Amino acid sequence: MSRAIRRGIPAILAAVTLAGLTIAAQAPAGRGRGGQNSAPAPPAAAATAEPLSALAPENLNKPRPKAPFDLTGNWFISGSVPGGGWLFGRTPAVLPTLTPNAQKHFDAYAAAVKEGKVYRDDIGQCWPAGMPVIMTRVWPITMIQLPTAVYMMSEFMNSLRVIYTDGRPHTDPDVVVRTFNGESIGKWEGDTLVVDTRYFTDLDKHWVDQGIPASKDFRMVERYKLINNGNTLEGEWTLIDPQNWEGEWKGTRRWNRVNDHDIQEVECLPDMNQHLQSTSSSVHIR
Amino acid sequence: MRRLLIASALAVGLVTPLLGHHSPAAFEATKTVTLVGTVKEFRWQNPHSWIEIMVPNDKGQDVLWAVELTSPTYLVKGGWKSNTLKPGDKVTVVGRPLKTGEPGSAIFTSVTLADGRTLTERPARLGGPAAP
Numbered sequence: 226m227s228r229a230i231r232r233g234i235p236a237i238l239a240a241v242t243l244a245g246l247t248i249a250a251q252a253p254a255g256r257g258r259g260g261q262n263s264a265p266a267p268p269a270a271a272a273t274a275e276p277l278s279a280l281a282p283e284n285l286n287k288p289r290p291k292a293p294f295d296l297t298g299n300w301f302i303s304g305s306v307p308g309g310g311w312l313f314g315r316t317p318a319v320l321p322t323l324t325p326n327a328q329k330h331f332d333a334y335a336a337a338v339k340e341g342k343v344y345r346d347d348i349g350q351c352w353p354a355g356m357p358v359i360m361t362r363v364w365p366i367t368m369i370q371l372p373t374a375v376y377m378m379s380e381f382m383n384s385l386r387v388i389y390t391d392g393r394p395h396t397d398p399d400v401v402v403r404t405f406n407g408e409s410i411g412k413w414e415g416d417t418l419v420v421d422t423r424y425f426t427d428l429d430k431h432w433v434d435q436g437i438p439a440s441k442d443f444r445m446v447e448r449y450k451l452i453n454n455g456n457t458l459e460g461e462w463t464l465i466d467p468q469n470w471e472g473e474w475k476g477t478r479r480w481n482r483v484n485d486h487d488i489q490e491v492e493c494l495p496d497m498n499q500h501l502q503s504t505s506s507s508v509h510i511r
Numbered sequence: 512m513r514r515l516l517i518a519s520a521l522a523v524g525l526v527t528p529l530l531g532h533h534s535p536a537a538f539e540a541t542k543t544v545t546l547v548g549t550v551k552e553f554r555w556q557n558p559h560s561w562i563e564i565m566v567p568n569d570k571g572q573d574v575l576w577a578v579e580l581t582s583p584t585y586l587v588k589g590g591w592k593s594n595t596l597k598p599g600d601k602v603t604v605v606g607r608p609l610k611t612g613e614p615g616s617a618i619f620t621s622v623t624l625a626d627g628r629t630l631t632e633r634p635a636r637l638g639g640p641a642a643p
Contacts, residue, residue: 301638341610343537363635364558381558435536481638486584491557 276393279374284391289372292390293416294451296368296375299488300458300480302361320437320470327437327469334436344436351382351493352430355405356422356445357462359384361478367488375411375418380488388420395423403441405431420447433464440468456482537609538618544608546576546617553596557582562596562619564604578606580619581632588633601625 277284323331330345337344348354354362364381373391378384388409395401395410407422425431427441443466450459457479464474548566560580565573580586583593596602602624606617623629 299637301636303638338536341537346536365637483638486637489557489584491582493558494556497554497556497559497561 277391279371279387279389279391284373285371287372287391290413292370292372292413294418294455296370296418296449296451296458299365299367299483299486301365301483302363303457303479303481321474322471323437324467324469324471330438331436345432346435347430347432349498351495351498353382353384353405354379355425355431355439356386356407357433357464359386359406360460364491365483365486365488366480378488380491382491382493383488388418390418395421398424403427407443407445414448416450418447418449420445420449422447433466433469438469440466442466442468458482537611539607539610542607543605543620544617546578546604546606548573548576548602548604550596550598550600550602551575552598555583555586555593560586562602562604562622564602574614576604576615576617578604578617578619581635584637585633585635589631591630591632595624595630596622 279285320331334344343349348358353359359379359381360366362379362381364379366380367378369376373389375388375390377386377388379386384406386406386409388411390411390413392412393410396408401408401424403424403426405426408424409420409422411418411420413419422445423443425439425441425443429438431439431443433439433443443464445465446463448461451457452459459477459479461477462475464470464476465472546564546566548564551563551565552561553563554561560583562578562580564576564578566576568574583591602622604617604622605620607620608614608617619632621629621631
């Protein structure tokens, strides 16, 4: 994600919050999100064939089944699920069968660890963590749920992730701009939010864990539920990347609700790495 | 007096903070280095704060060490403020050095100030008790 986009996140947050407040104000008494008949008349420009934004009042107010839960809040990764992995700091306890390409990187990573060195720590060099690592950083994630989308902002590098739940399909692959967090389309299945994320960057700076790369064909399917009286978010993950491992790599992660912290601006500044030999010394294998 | 001490020690009572910004693989897990010196700069910022400290070596030459701390979020919980350290302060810093033995870089464990107070940092954890 570019610095310009990251710097725009406070504005996005404000817009999302404002949109939520607007919808709440427009909804008739006793009607939750997804109510209808309260949208203002669409501007003339909306008469074109362009799809509606997730924040367009006409889209927000479309009649939809009430979502089974609301993710709005701050969340912090829980260490209660054994197995490790996708933390970028703990080698996974169970690895899938890696392809020769991924095995080459993992072997180099393991050899570096034995020498007290660091292999291809691109996050430390200010490259975006990307999915799935951004979801498991030891930094809180702010989530704002609207009828049309779930907006996620990780405090770590203020990384933005949007899960669209307004029924739109994935973007034409010939048009989509590939990113480190991918394009996420969600749908509700009973009491579960199912998210399909694809279209990841083809840059060789995207890793699913230390020494395990993600290719442009990487894909994630996440199934989320709220448990523990709404205080714990549980996600069952399936990771697929035929360029780097065989079959499906599955795991479960949990996040605890955080009620005493608001995310701040967190930038990875070149100045920091100039000062910290932990990211600039000879122990790094680039 | 030997100003630079390297000792193997268990970090009793301390939980090793996980680093969000970069891999911790290059740093010792339990071995610590004790740095007695003078603060050159203390930066209060995200994702990490840091202390730059000038430490005399055995030959009396000043060596620059950069000691990396957690984010201010967890430092505040440990009693820190942005002005806890200032350039020129005489301090004793304990940290975990690089596994390679290369001097100049460490992950923070504790600091003892000129007034005798010792400050640590809190583990990078937020939220309620662990989920079932």
